[in-house]
Amino acid sequence: AQKVTQAQTEISVVEKEDVTLDCVYETRDTTYYLFWYKQPPSGELVFLIRRNSFDEQNEISGRYSWNFQKSTSSFNFTITASQVVDSAVYFCALSTYGNEKLTFGTGTRLTIIP
Amino acid sequence: EAGVAQSPRYKIIEKRQSVAFWCNPISGHATLYWYQQILGQGPKLLIQFQNNGVVDDSQLPKDRFSAERLKGVDSTLKIQPAKLEDSAVYLCASSFDRGDTEAFFGQGTRLTVV
Numbered sequence: 001a002q003k004v005t006q007a008q009t010e011i012s013v014v015e016k017e018d019v020t021l022d023c024v025y026e027t028r029d030t031t032y033y034l035f036w037y038k039q040p041p042s043g044e045l046v047f048l049i050r051r052n053s054f055d056e057q058n059e060i061s062g063r064y065s066w067n068f069q070k071s072t073s074s075f076n077f078t079i080t081a082s083q084v085v086d087s088a089v090y091f092c093a094l095s096t097y098g099n100e101k102l103t104f105g106t107g108t109r110l111t112i113i114p
Numbered sequence: 115e116a117g118v119a120q121s122p123r124y125k126i127i128e129k130r131q132s133v134a135f136w137c138n139p140i141s142g143h144a145t146l147y148w149y150q151q152i153l154g155q156g157p158k159l160l161i162q163f164q165n166n167g168v169v170d171d172s173q174l175p176k177d178r179f180s181a182e183r184l185k186g187v188d189s190t191l192k193i194q195p196a197k198l199e200d201s202a203v204y205l206c207a208s209s210f211d212r213g214d215t216e217a218f219f220g221q222g223t224r225l226t227v228v
Binding site: 037043046050093099101 | 117118145147149154155156157158159162170203205207209212213216217218219220221222224
């Protein structure tokens with residue numbers, strides 16, 4: 001069975017600060033995918049990134065970066081120089097090869113204080 | 115490209131009543147998902163369709179929930195009779211095909227059962 005844990009329920013930071021959202025996952029499968037989604041107040045889930053289990057390279061996209069470490073089963077997400085528009089609930093999710101079902105964590109509510 | 119469309123956005127019903135939600139996926143997407151998101155939790159898959167066939171409905175409470183995708187395009191999810199614990203946001207998502215793990219989500223239908 002798959003499990004995703006996001007221990008941080010809520011985080012508040014002042015604008016322009018850096019913030020890291022933690023994600024720890026469990027799976028017995030050797031091939032799997034990890035995701036981050038953003039859920040703004042409007043409700044839809046916005047896809048941010050997908051990584052497969054064979055690619056442990058960290059990734060940077062603008063102010064966003066992701067750190068994938070198989071040794072600790074973690075896939076953490078960092079926002080650099082946070083902005084008010086980053087305020088949302090962020091979900092980490094997992095799927096396994098051949099099964100597209102997403103297993104989500106409970107989410108981290110991020111509030112950026114102007 | 116139009117996104118995943120869902121209606122209604124909000125619905126309030128009394129317990130034991132019935133309700134139906136509608137979803138129109140992105141044009142050309144063969145795979146369609148319904149997720150249930152209870153307040154404070156991550157989304158949980160209810161049912162997955164591939165064209166008009168069911169791939170996974172293992173977490174669908176079949177005594178009260180039903181879903182169909184008769185022509186392999188839009189889909190309806192029905193609850194009959196509703197219980198208080200069905201209060202949640204119901205999210206529809208679609209992807210191009212099985213194995214395409216990038217799913218696009220609609221804005222959801224927020225159901226309140228009183």
